[in-house]
Amino acid sequence: MKIYLAAKRGFCAGVNRAVETALEQLHRPENGPVRILHELVHNKTVVESLKKHGCEIVENADDAPAGSILIFSAHGVSEDVETHAKSLPLTVFDATCPLVKQVQNLAAQRSAAGDVILLAGKKNHREVEGILGRIPGEKYLLTSPADAENFSPASGKAYTLLSQTTFFEEDFEKIVQILQEKISLLQIKNTICPSTSARQDAVRRMAAVCDIVIVVGTPNSSNSKRLCEAAISAGAKSLLLSGTSDLPESLWNVRTIGVTSGASASEEEVQQLLQRLLTLPGAEFAGELK
Numbered sequence: 001m002k003i004y005l006a007a008k009r010g011f012c013a014g015v016n017r018a019v020e021t022a023l024e025q026l027h028r029p030e031n032g033p034v035r036i037l038h039e040l041v042h043n044k045t046v047v048e049s050l051k052k053h054g055c056e057i058v059e060n061a062d063d064a065p066a067g068s069i070l071i072f073s074a075h076g077v078s079e080d081v082e083t084h085a086k087s088l089p090l091t092v093f094d095a096t097c098p099l100v101k102q103v104q105n106l107a108a109q110r111s112a113a114g115d116v117i118l119l120a121g122k123k124n125h126r127e128v129e130g131i132l133g134r135i136p137g138e139k140y141l142l143t144s145p146a147d148a149e150n151f152s153p154a155s156g157k158a159y160t161l162l163s164q165t166t167f168f169e170e171d172f173e174k175i176v177q178i179l180q181e182k183i184s185l186l187q188i189k190n191t192i193c194p195s196t197s198a199r200q201d202a203v204r205r206m207a208a209v210c211d212i213v214i215v216v217g218t219p220n221s222s223n224s225k226r227l228c229e230a231a232i233s234a235g236a237k238s239l240l241l242s243g244t245s246d247l248p249e250s251l252w253n254v255r256t257i258g259v260t261s262g263a264s265a266s267e268e269e270v271q272q273l274l275q276r277l278l279t280l281p282g283a284e285f286a287g288e289l290k
């Protein structure tokens with residue numbers, strides 16, 4: 001059994017930045033208790049580690065005690081949430097990824113210019129809620145190519161199509177094709193993060209030489225699930241495993257396994273999984289795949 005690792009894997013710049021922001025504040029206890037609005041990143045191990053350092057997650061800015069530091073997660077927040085948090089006796093740190101901020105700003109600008117905003121993204125995802133909550137005018141969420149098929153544009157209106165930064169590249173391209181047939185005044189901005197695209201491309205190459213691709217990540221991590229979909233669409237099987245999951249018996253008879261990780265999974269978790277895989281009968285590490 002050969003085991004490959006994806007060369008492009010794990011923490012992206014946005015996640016690193018959010019974790020560093022939280023750690024920096026935790027190392028200054030004189031500044032007050034640290035609270036994070038929602039999970040800082042969608043990774044259980046990272047969140048648990050921050051909790052051990054004394055960082056608590058709150059679901060609402062009102063739940064943070066007066067005088068505490070409140071950090072916005074890497075996924076960003078809506079304008080209402082930001083305004084409310086800043087009105088409270090808290091010190092607010094914004095760890096929103098700069099690339100997510102760019103999408104928020106672009107959506108707000110195009111909406112203010114009169115365009116209807118179409119956002120390709122996942123329903124109820126924090127990043128999507130944050131972007132939609134920055135758009136003053138008409139907006140629609142398209143979760144899939146099927147939503148684009150069912151969408152009825154108004155004649156004479158101008159539209160701008162944007163995407164959640166971790167949206168599935170293939171689905172975005174399908175949505176573009178469908179909308180181009182229906183809307184004459186359509187501006188298309190592919191705002192999928194380059195880090196997300198590079199990881200999805202690397203997984204497709206890995207899927208071409210592996211029977212199964214294991215993605216280290218948690219079920220609520222959008223970009224991790226997209227990596228599984230990329231592997232399946234490229235012809236391999238796929239499995240999403242968090243650092244603490246047991247290895248399923250279906251792996252025992254596989255000849256080639258590829259391992260990658262979502263943007264918020266730590267290298268430590270990847271190495272732990274690799275070590276566990278290497279205990280399987282006949283398993284050997286075959287190197288990194290670009």
Ligand code: SF4
Binds near residue numbers: 099165194196223
């Ligand atoms: S995946 Fe991209 S957009 Fe999302 S946090 Fe990482 S760098 Fe930012």
